[in-house]
Amino acid sequence: MFDVEFVVDIINKSGSSVEVKLDDQAKKFSQIGLDSLDMFNVFIELQDATGKEFSDDIVENLVSISTIVEFLNS
Amino acid sequence: MSIGLKSIGSYIPAASIDNIKQANKFGETEEFIKSKIGAVTLARKDDREETSDLAVKAIKALDEENEAFSLLAIEALVVVTQNPDGSGLPHTSAIVQNKLGLPTNIAAFDVSLGCSGYVYGLYILKGFMEASGLKNGLLVTVDPYSKIVDPDDRVTALLFGDAATASWLGEDSELxxxxxxxxxxxxxxxxxxxxxxxxxxxxxxxxxxxxxxxxxxxxxxxxxxxxxxxxxxxxxxxxxxxxxxxxxxxxxxxxxxxxxxxxxxxxxxxxxxxxxxxxxxxxxxxxxxxxxxxxxxxxxxxxxxxxxxx
Incomplete structure (x- = not known):
């Protein structure tokens, strides 16, 4: 099972422009300050760490840490 | 005989697009442009300038900056582009040969590659020159994306600029x-x-x-x-x-x-x-x-x- 801490850790290791905290889990990435290019890096790191494929259709709906956790555990 | 890289000339059009203004149009921030894109301005050729004109200017810059270089000694000219003059027929390298008055016993051809084109081009020209016994060659890169970028497309409009370079390949090289x-x-x-x-x-x-x-x-x-x-x-x-x-x-x-x-x-x-x-x-x-x-x-x-x- 993947949890919020796992995803937060990945985001903060991806070279993103802002540091993400556990209580940011429900916020949209744009609210936290992560831009589209930050998210490119995040999905590459997540793919590396989990082996899961992140297609364009799936990524469109992954707008927060919570939605990513939900997808990883689906 | 080993062919290497001797010198590089370049041409960057003086006109440009303000990328911060473009960012505002697309709802992006100045910080995003500076830190993530990296280009505050995007070089733009004049509408009347053709791809071959940019190539000619880069070669002339190389000529002006290198005393030992001679246009009349050039034996091979390779132009890397996917946005050639007109519709690509004839090849842009032939047009450049004529515009510069290069010798007619020159080998000239285009290579259709994008962002990997310079690396490929170095080996194409080096191999061609060594196989043919040629001593002076020019590798030109010129791919003016302003010809194909849609200014209303956020994904591409913030990225691409126009430029041309000319690399002189030959013996007694620097690299x-x-x-x-x-x-x-x-x-x-x-x-x-x-x-x-x-x-x-x-x-x-x-x-x-x-x-x-x-x-x-x-x-x-x-x-x-x-x-x-x-x-x-x-x-x-x-x-x-x-x-x-x-x-x-x-x-x-x-x-x-x-x-x-x-x-x-x-x-x-x-x-x-x-x-x-x-x-x-x-x-x-x-x-x-x-x-x-x-x-x-x-x-x-x-x-x-x-x-x-x-």
Whole structure:
């Protein structure tokens, strides 16, 4: 099972422009300050760490840490 | 006879687009442009300038900056472009030959490649010259994307600039052209393509391709050259954007700060971005080993080692 801490850790290791905290889990990435290019890096790191494929259709709906956790555990 | 890189000339149009203003139009911030894209202005050719005109200006700059260079001694001319004069028939290199009054016993041909084109072009011309016994060749990069960028497309309008470069190849060179690795994956062609005269790009897919494919290829060049990361003085990789250079360089630990970044006043100039970076390094004797890598349209990628001639 993947949890919020796992995803937060990945985001903060991806070279993103802002540091993400556990209580940011429900916020949209744009609210936290992560831009589209930050998210490119995040999905590459997540793919590396989990082996899961992140297609364009799936990524469109992954707008927060919570939605990513939900997808990883689906 | 070994053919290497002797010198590089360049032409960057004086006119430009204010990328901060463009960012506002697309709802992006100045910070995003400066830190992630890296280009505050995008160089733009005049509408009346053709691709061959940019090439001619880069070659003239090379001529002016190198006393030993002579246009009349050029025996081979290769133009790397996917946005040639007119519809591409005849080849732009033939038009450049005529505009410059180069000898008619010259070999001239175009190479259709995008951002990997400079690396490929070095080996194409080096191999061609060595096989043919030629001593002076020109490798021109010129791919004015302003011909195909839709100014209302947020994905591409903030990225690309126009420029041209001319690399002089010959004997008694400054840099030897050494180990190289190539890559092609046409299954990703749709992610960066042109149809109906307009450029279309899936930014995330192109970013993924570059971030995942390029680092292992660079490491392969190093291992095949029996070199360590610490042996490389500079990494001059394609300047797709600051973000992609950062994404690739992060995978090289302490050597990340040896990756050059310089697209502030040009933008992504396709096959010209590597020679624009290299231009100032060719004659710098403090720089011994340079790793170059180009990646983009195709999808195509190539990485190589250039080493100072002793």
């Amino acid at each position: 030897n052209i050494k180990t190289v690795k190539y890559g092609t994956d046409g299954s990703g062609a749709e992610h960066l393509t042109s149809f109906n005269g307009r450029l279309h790009m899936n930014g995330r897919q192109v970013f993924n391709f570059a971030a995942l494919r390029v680092p292992p290829q660079i490491k392969s060049v190093l291992s095949n050259s029996n070199l360590e990361l610490s042996d490389i003085d500079l990494f001059c990789i394609h300047q797709g954007s600051n973000a992609i250079v950062d994404a690739i360089s992060r995978r090289f630990g302490d050597s990340a700060d040896k990756f050059l970044k310089d697209i502030e006043h040009t933008g992504n100039t396709i096959s010209s971005s590597i020679p624009l970076l290299l231009k100032d390094q060719v004659h710098d004797n403090k720089v011994q080993n340079i790793l170059i890598s180009g990646f983009g349209v195709g999808l195509s990628w190539a990485s190589a080692l250039l080493s100072r001639s002793l």
